[in-house]
Amino acid sequence: MGDRLHRILVERKGSFVSGEEIAGRMGISRAAVWKRVMALRGEGYAIEGARGTGYRLTEMPDRLTEADLRARVRPGGPWVTFAVLDETDSTNSRAMEMAESGAPHGTVVVADSQTGGRGRLGRRWISPPGMNLYVSLLLRPDVPPAGATHLSLVAGVALADALEGMGVPGGLKWPNDLFLGDRKAAGILAEMASDPDRVRHVVIGVGINVNMEPGDFPPEISGRATSLRIRAGRPFPRAELLARFLDAFAGLYGEFLAGGFAALRDGWDRRDFLRGRRVLLRRGRGEGWGVAEGVDPDGALRFRPDGVGSAETVHSGEILEFGR
Numbered sequence: 001m002g003d004r005l006h007r008i009l010v011e012r013k014g015s016f017v018s019g020e021e022i023a024g025r026m027g028i029s030r031a032a033v034w035k036r037v038m039a040l041r042g043e044g045y046a047i048e049g050a051r052g053t054g055y056r057l058t059e060m061p062d063r064l065t066e067a068d069l070r071a072r073v074r075p076g077g078p079w080v081t082f083a084v085l086d087e088t089d090s091t092n093s094r095a096m097e098m099a100e101s102g103a104p105h106g107t108v109v110v111a112d113s114q115t116g117g118r119g120r121l122g123r124r125w126i127s128p129p130g131m132n133l134y135v136s137l138l139l140r141p142d143v144p145p146a147g148a149t150h151l152s153l154v155a156g157v158a159l160a161d162a163l164e165g166m167g168v169p170g171g172l173k174w175p176n177d178l179f180l181g182d183r184k185a186a187g188i189l190a191e192m193a194s195d196p197d198r199v200r201h202v203v204i205g206v207g208i209n210v211n212m213e214p215g216d217f218p219p220e221i222s223g224r225a226t227s228l229r230i231r232a233g234r235p236f237p238r239a240e241l242l243a244r245f246l247d248a249f250a251g252l253y254g255e256f257l258a259g260g261f262a263a264l265r266d267g268w269d270r271r272d273f274l275r276g277r278r279v280l281l282r283r284g285r286g287e288g289w290g291v292a293e294g295v296d297p298d299g300a301l302r303f304r305p306d307g308v309g310s311a312e313t314v315h316s317g318e319i320l321e322f323g324r
């Protein structure tokens with residue numbers, strides 16, 4: 001019930017909705033509507049109420065709640081279950097566990113903070129409360145294991161779309177990072193459980209530095225990391241950003257299933273952060289400098305090693321350093 005009122009007010013945020021209309025849509029009395037409005041106010045929602053004109057939502061707390069996310073994501077999409085946690089060790093670990101116990105495709109795990117946030121290559125992901133987004137998507141795509149590795153590229157394009165929609169264009173650094181200017185603002189960690197020819201489940205974990213200030217970063221990353229807030233000079237509502245990301249991902253996921261990564265390649269290409277740069281690539285145990293020459297229709301990096309005339313196709317690797 002609380003969810004319904006919330007949805008109605010969020011849908012019409014900024015305009016008055018009459019008590020009568022709300023009562024009718026919810027099938028309750030106007031007195032009961034008023035009680036629920038008071039409860040939402042207690043949670044930090046600014047709701048104006050004027051006799052005869054109804055209720056108007058003017059501000060929402062920057063809190064992540066299941067009701068708010070449900071109200072914001074586009075109906076009819078894949079997102080069926082939202083686990084919204086105050087604190088957890090890692091949303092990826094939670095989502096992998098939930099997957100093993102049968103959680104459905106379309107489960108979203110979000111936490112306000114993580115005590116053991118994980119990055120790629122065994123690194124940690126700084127995850128303080130109240131300011132960023134830490135989210136993991138549980139998917140059960142009907143694709144062979146190789147196709148599933150592309151899903152983190154899909155997430156990258158979705159992330160860039162969501163940020164662009166909020167006025168912050170970013171660059172995509174193959175395979176899993178989003179950059180604002182020349183600093184990293186978000187990273188993606190994909191994990192998968194598969195049988196030899198079939199994916200059982202994939203978890204796509206996304207960490208976005210949303211409202212961190214320069215002093216919030218530990219010294220070891222402060223020279224390389226940034227946040228949306230630092231980049232744009234204003235704070236961002238986390239729930240809106242997350243809902244935009246989920247909606248963008250849902251759309252691109254459909255395109256990916258129908259047409260492979262090639263269907264999203266334009267969205268990647270126009271934000272390709274590495275194209276034309278000299279990069280230090282690590283592949284397995286080896287590493288070497290060369291030039292990044294874009295991403296192919298299969299999502300692989302085209303890399304021309306120094307001293308070699310033609311580009312090689314790199315399906316998995318890590319860019320350790322990059323030049324201009």
Ligand code: BTN
Pocket residue numbers: 089090091092093114116117118119120121123125133134135136176177186187188189205206207208
């Ligand atoms: C990276 O750039 O190294 C990837 C960072 C991924 C961080 C996210 S935060 C949500 C999810 N849970 C984790 O423990 N990691 C991912």
